Amino acid sequence: MNKSDAVNHFGGVVRLAEALGIQSQAVSQWGEKIPMRRAYEIEKLTGGKLKAVTESKTK
Template structure:
């Protein structure tokens, strides 16, 4: 899962941060490849719309 995919899904870094209970600063410091534990958390809270190591629903629809 990439930062680009996550931002495309949530639209803003602030929305990502709020969904995960983090600061915007923490999200902005992520590398392009999302830290694995955060990626699993995002997959769970998006009910699979974002996928760890796979094609997200957003990318599959493109």
């Protein structure tokens, strides 16, 4: 999952941070790739709508 996907899903950086129980500054420090621990938390919070790990399309 990309940071922009999570931010859009929650309606902004502040709301994403609130859902995770962290400060918005912490979210702002992430690159486009979300730290894996947080990605799994987001997957759980969204009921699987956002996946922590995306499947590779290379064969």
